[in-house]
Amino acid sequence: MSSTFKDLDLSYTKDDFTSNQEVRWCPGCGDYAILATVQRTLAKNAIPRENYVFISGIGCSSRFPYYMNTYGFHTIHGRAPTIATGLRCVNPDLSIWVITGDGDGLSIGGNHLVHCMRRNMNLNILLVNNQIYGLTKGQYSPTSRHGQITNSSPMGAIDYPINALCIAIASEATFIARTLDGDPKHMSMVLQRAMDHKGVSFVEIYQNCIIFNDKAFQPVTGRDSRDDRMIYLEDGKPLVFGKHKDKAIRLNRLKPEVVDLQDAGDGESLLIHHEDHPDPSYPYLLTQMTYPEMPVPFGIFRAIQRPTYDEMLNDQVVKSKAAKGEGDLKKLIYGTSTWTVK
Amino acid sequence: MNSKIAEDQSVTEKKNKEVKSVNTITVRFAGDSGDGMQLTGDQFTDTTAMMGNDFATLPDYPAEIRAPIGTLPGVSSFQIQFSDSIIFTPGDAADVLVAMNPAALKVNIPNVKKDGLIIVNESVFTEQNLRKASWQNNPLLDDTLKDFNVLKVKLSELTKNALKDHPLKLTEVERCKNFFALGIMFWLYSRTFDYTIDWIQRKFAKRPEIVNANIAAVKAGYNFADITEIFPSQYCVKQTRLEPGIYRKIMGNQATAIGFIAAARKAQKTLFYGTYPITPASTVLHELAKHKNYDVKTFQAEDEIAAMGATIGAAFAGEIALTGTSGPGLCLKSEALNLAVMAELPVVVVNVQRSGPSTGMPTKTEQADLLQAMYGRNGESPLVVLAPKTPSDCFQMAFEAVRIAVKFMVPVIFLSDGYIGNGSEPWKLPDVDQLPEIKVNHPLQPNADDQYQPYKRDPQTLARPWARPGTPGLEHRIGGLAKADLTGNVSYDPENNQKMINLRAEKVERVAQDIPELEVFGPEKGKVLVIGWGGTFGAIYQAVNQMQAEGKSVARAHLNYINPFPRNLGEVLKRYETVLIPELNMGQLLNLIRFKFPKVNSEGLHKVQGQPFKVYEIQEKIEAFL
Structure with missing residues (x-):
C-alpha cells in the first residue's frame, strides 16, 4: 500500500479520510460542512485510520460512512447504535462513530439511542438534526416545529416536538453537546472533545436542509441574529452573549433569565457553566432555553466520568477468569456429574 | 404412620417385597406451579441418569409463574420415560401419575394409561380445593377414576409428621412434601436416594435446617413406601445397553450454549451472545452468562431488534456472534437479519420455537416457524436453516451452525423448539480433542x-x-x-x-x-418413508422402529439441514410410494418438499396442540399408507 508509510507516522490530512465515492447530497446541504469538519478533526489526531469505524442508519446524513475512507457500515433505519454496541463490546480499541438524524435517532431508533446512552457505551454519536425527513421527501420529524407545514402535515404538524438533548440527559449520557453546521470551528472543538471523552458522547448538530426545511435555524443561527440568540458555553465561565458581550444568564428560582451585565454587579448572581455539574437538572435547565423566549446554548452541556459498559463487560471476563481459571472446554462439556457405560 | 420411620430408617425391618422387572416406565409428576414439580422431576431424572437408564423428559408448565394456587391453569407437570433400551420420547401416557392436588389430577387424567397408577395427595382433597379445580364431586369418592389404580396418600400430613421435630415454619414443612413423594417414587422404581441427598446438601448448604428436613422427607417417603402395605411390589428397570462412553444428563438449551462455546473455542474466537429474554429461549442466555471465563460476552439488549443489531456488530468485528429468541422475537429481528444477509456476515440466530401465532402458548412447543425462517424477510433473502433433533444433538448442531456461518459468511438460523430445548436426555460426551478446528481467515x-x-x-x-x-x-x-x-x-x-x-x-x-447426505434407516425403497425435522425425531424413531420390529415395510429419515437440503434428498424420496412428513405445524416442510419435488407423493401429519407427537399418532398414520 502506498499509504503504509503515512499510516505509520500517523500524520494525516483531510484527504486521507476522503473515500473515492462521489458525495451525493444536495448542493448547499449542511452535511457537506459536517463531513469536512469530521475529516479535518480526525486528521488532527494520531489515531491510525484503520481504527475508525463509522456506523449509520437510514436518512440523508446516514450516507456519511460511504464518504469516509475508514471502516464503515451503513445499516438500517434507527439501528446504528445497536450495531455499534455489538462492535464496541468485542473490540475495545476502535474509535466508533454513530451518525444518525432526527428521524433515525429520535423516531424509529429512539429506543436504541436511549439505551445506548444509559449504558454509557463508549461511542461518539452525532445526531444531525434538520427538523425534517429529507430522504423520504419532506415529512415532519420528531423535532419539527408544532404547526410546521410539510408534505405530510399540510395543515400543520400536530405532534409536539422532542428535544434531543433532554432525551440524552434523561438517559444519563455522560457527554452531551450541541453544535451547528455553520460554525466548523466550534463543531471541530466539540467533535474533538467528544472523541476525547471516555464513554458515550452525544452531539446534536443543527443542520440546514436546503430543500425541505431551508433556514429552519436561521432565526437563531443566522448572521444577523446569532450574537443575540446564541450562547457559546464555556466551562467555569458565566453564560455571556450579545454583540457587545453585554448580556448573561442568571437563575430566578428554577428559571433562567437574561440580565444586562451592567446590572449584574460583581457577577455573583450570574449562572456559571459547569460541564461536570453532578446534577443532571443543571444541563436540563440549559436545554429549556429555547427560541424565541431565550438565547439558545451551544457547546458542551455535560461532561462527567463514569465507568463504561464495555469496560465493565471486559472486566467481568477478566474477573471470571481470575475466579474460575481460563475456561477448559472438557470441564464445561463434562459438567458436574457424569457416569460411565462400559 | 409416624416420624419414627424417618428417624429409624437405618433399622427399618425389611419386608421382602417382590421386585418385578419392567422394560420401560413413564412417570408424570404434577402439582401446583409452586409445588416444585420441575425440581422433583429433575431429581428423579438425575438419579435415573446416574443409574444408567436411557430416558427422555417433558417439562410441561404454565406461562404464569404462580397462577392462583390450586387452579387448573396453575398446574405444572414433568414427565419422564426411562427404559432398559434406547428411547427418544417422554412416553405417550404415564404408567404412574403423582398428583399433588385436585387440579393436577383433573388436568392430567388424560395423560395416564388405562389401569395406570395414580398417586394422589389425599390431604388436600378438601371441598375448597375441589371447587378451585372445578370438580363437582370428590373424584376419590366416586367412580371417576375407575379405569385406574388409585393410591390415596396423605402426603401433607405424612410430611408434617415426619418433620415434626425439625425447627421449620409450617409453610417450609409444607414445601417438603414433594421430596416425600419423590422418596416414594425412588422406592417404587428401586432407585437410590443418594444422588438427591448429595444434591440437597449442595443446594441448601447455607441452611442446614432445610437440608435436614428435605433429606428426612425423602427418606420418610422412601420408607413409607417400603414398610406399608400400599405397594405389593417394587419395580426395577435394568440398565440400558447404551454405547460405551462417558455420559451426562443434558437439556437442549444447555447443549446449545455449550455447543456454541465449543465452536468459539475451536475457532479461537471470543463469543458474543446478544439477546432479549423470551420463553423458552432464555435458558440459553442463562447458561452462557455463567461461562464468562470462556471468553463469552452476553449482552441483554433493550429489545429483539437491538439484540440482532449488536450481534451483527460483533460479527462485523470478526468474532463469533450469536443471538437467540423464539418466534415472535424472530419477527422483530427479521429486518436486521436481512442486513446480515446483504452484508454477508456470519451470525447465528437461535429460534427455540414455541406455539404461535402472536404470543400463542409461550411455554408450549411447536415447529411452525420453518417457513418464517426460510422466507420471513423482504426481498430474495436465502440463508442457511438447520435444526437439532434431540436435546443432546443441540450441541452438535450449534457447532455446525457456527462452522457453516463462518465458512460461508452467511447467516444461519438454528431452529430448536421448546420440547427439545427444555427436554433432557443422556448425552454421550464427545472427545474434546476430536472436535474439528473451525478455520477462520481474516x-x-x-x-x-x-x-x-x-x-x-x-x-x-x-x-x-x-x-x-x-x-x-x-x-x-x-x-x-x-x-x-x-x-x-x-x-x-x-x-x-x-x-x-x-x-x-x-x-x-x-x-x-x-x-452429510441424508441417511435412511429401514428398507431402501418401498411403501412408506417417514421423514421429519427437529424435535419430532424421537417420536418418529420410536414409531418406525417398533413397526419395523413387527416386520412392517417402513423406513425413516431425518433432516438436520433444511436449507439447503442434503444433496441426495430428491433421489431418496422418489424411492418410496408415500413420503409421510409428521410436523408440529400445518405442513410447512411438506410445502417445501412438494414445491421442490412435485412428483413425490408426500403426505403430512399435522398437530398444533402445543404438545409433542405421541408415538401411536404417527403409527396410526403410517398404517394408513401400508
Whole structure:
C-alpha cells in the first residue's frame, strides 16, 4: 500500500479520510460542512485510520460512512447504535462513530439511542438534526416545529416536538453537546472533545436542509441574529452573549433569565457553566432555553466520568477468569456429574 | 404412620417385597406451579441418569409463574420415560401419575394409561380445593377414576409428621412434601436416594435446617413406601445397553450454549451472545452468562431488534456472534437479519420455537416457524436453516451452525423448539480433542492489487473475505443498499443486482456440498418413508422402529439441514410410494418438499396442540399408507 508509510507516522490530512465515492447530497446541504469538519478533526489526531469505524442508519446524513475512507457500515433505519454496541463490546480499541438524524435517532431508533446512552457505551454519536425527513421527501420529524407545514402535515404538524438533548440527559449520557453546521470551528472543538471523552458522547448538530426545511435555524443561527440568540458555553465561565458581550444568564428560582451585565454587579448572581455539574437538572435547565423566549446554548452541556459498559463487560471476563481459571472446554462439556457405560 | 420411620430408617425391618422387572416406565409428576414439580422431576431424572437408564423428559408448565394456587391453569407437570433400551420420547401416557392436588389430577387424567397408577395427595382433597379445580364431586369418592389404580396418600400430613421435630415454619414443612413423594417414587422404581441427598446438601448448604428436613422427607417417603402395605411390589428397570462412553444428563438449551462455546473455542474466537429474554429461549442466555471465563460476552439488549443489531456488530468485528429468541422475537429481528444477509456476515440466530401465532402458548412447543425462517424477510433473502433433533444433538448442531456461518459468511438460523430445548436426555460426551478446528481467515493484505475488495469471493464457497475493522489498508464500507460485485460500493445497476442475488443464493446452495447426505434407516425403497425435522425425531424413531420390529415395510429419515437440503434428498424420496412428513405445524416442510419435488407423493401429519407427537399418532398414520 502506498499509504503504509503515512499510516505509520500517523500524520494525516483531510484527504486521507476522503473515500473515492462521489458525495451525493444536495448542493448547499449542511452535511457537506459536517463531513469536512469530521475529516479535518480526525486528521488532527494520531489515531491510525484503520481504527475508525463509522456506523449509520437510514436518512440523508446516514450516507456519511460511504464518504469516509475508514471502516464503515451503513445499516438500517434507527439501528446504528445497536450495531455499534455489538462492535464496541468485542473490540475495545476502535474509535466508533454513530451518525444518525432526527428521524433515525429520535423516531424509529429512539429506543436504541436511549439505551445506548444509559449504558454509557463508549461511542461518539452525532445526531444531525434538520427538523425534517429529507430522504423520504419532506415529512415532519420528531423535532419539527408544532404547526410546521410539510408534505405530510399540510395543515400543520400536530405532534409536539422532542428535544434531543433532554432525551440524552434523561438517559444519563455522560457527554452531551450541541453544535451547528455553520460554525466548523466550534463543531471541530466539540467533535474533538467528544472523541476525547471516555464513554458515550452525544452531539446534536443543527443542520440546514436546503430543500425541505431551508433556514429552519436561521432565526437563531443566522448572521444577523446569532450574537443575540446564541450562547457559546464555556466551562467555569458565566453564560455571556450579545454583540457587545453585554448580556448573561442568571437563575430566578428554577428559571433562567437574561440580565444586562451592567446590572449584574460583581457577577455573583450570574449562572456559571459547569460541564461536570453532578446534577443532571443543571444541563436540563440549559436545554429549556429555547427560541424565541431565550438565547439558545451551544457547546458542551455535560461532561462527567463514569465507568463504561464495555469496560465493565471486559472486566467481568477478566474477573471470571481470575475466579474460575481460563475456561477448559472438557470441564464445561463434562459438567458436574457424569457416569460411565462400559 | 409416624416420624419414627424417618428417624429409624437405618433399622427399618425389611419386608421382602417382590421386585418385578419392567422394560420401560413413564412417570408424570404434577402439582401446583409452586409445588416444585420441575425440581422433583429433575431429581428423579438425575438419579435415573446416574443409574444408567436411557430416558427422555417433558417439562410441561404454565406461562404464569404462580397462577392462583390450586387452579387448573396453575398446574405444572414433568414427565419422564426411562427404559432398559434406547428411547427418544417422554412416553405417550404415564404408567404412574403423582398428583399433588385436585387440579393436577383433573388436568392430567388424560395423560395416564388405562389401569395406570395414580398417586394422589389425599390431604388436600378438601371441598375448597375441589371447587378451585372445578370438580363437582370428590373424584376419590366416586367412580371417576375407575379405569385406574388409585393410591390415596396423605402426603401433607405424612410430611408434617415426619418433620415434626425439625425447627421449620409450617409453610417450609409444607414445601417438603414433594421430596416425600419423590422418596416414594425412588422406592417404587428401586432407585437410590443418594444422588438427591448429595444434591440437597449442595443446594441448601447455607441452611442446614432445610437440608435436614428435605433429606428426612425423602427418606420418610422412601420408607413409607417400603414398610406399608400400599405397594405389593417394587419395580426395577435394568440398565440400558447404551454405547460405551462417558455420559451426562443434558437439556437442549444447555447443549446449545455449550455447543456454541465449543465452536468459539475451536475457532479461537471470543463469543458474543446478544439477546432479549423470551420463553423458552432464555435458558440459553442463562447458561452462557455463567461461562464468562470462556471468553463469552452476553449482552441483554433493550429489545429483539437491538439484540440482532449488536450481534451483527460483533460479527462485523470478526468474532463469533450469536443471538437467540423464539418466534415472535424472530419477527422483530427479521429486518436486521436481512442486513446480515446483504452484508454477508456470519451470525447465528437461535429460534427455540414455541406455539404461535402472536404470543400463542409461550411455554408450549411447536415447529411452525420453518417457513418464517426460510422466507420471513423482504426481498430474495436465502440463508442457511438447520435444526437439532434431540436435546443432546443441540450441541452438535450449534457447532455446525457456527462452522457453516463462518465458512460461508452467511447467516444461519438454528431452529430448536421448546420440547427439545427444555427436554433432557443422556448425552454421550464427545472427545474434546476430536472436535474439528473451525478455520477462520481474516485477510491482512489487499486482495486486488493495492485495493481491498470486500465482495471478492472464494471461488469454492463463494464466501466473501472477512476483514476486521482495525486492519491497516483494508478500510471498506458495507451496508444494506445493493452492492456492486467485488467492491461492495452502492450500485443500482440492474445486471449487477441480478448477479449479486444469484450469487448469494448459489452460495447457500453450495452449503449442500459441505453437509452429510441424508441417511435412511429401514428398507431402501418401498411403501412408506417417514421423514421429519427437529424435535419430532424421537417420536418418529420410536414409531418406525417398533413397526419395523413387527416386520412392517417402513423406513425413516431425518433432516438436520433444511436449507439447503442434503444433496441426495430428491433421489431418496422418489424411492418410496408415500413420503409421510409428521410436523408440529400445518405442513410447512411438506410445502417445501412438494414445491421442490412435485412428483413425490408426500403426505403430512399435522398437530398444533402445543404438545409433542405421541408415538401411536404417527403409527396410526403410517398404517394408513401400508
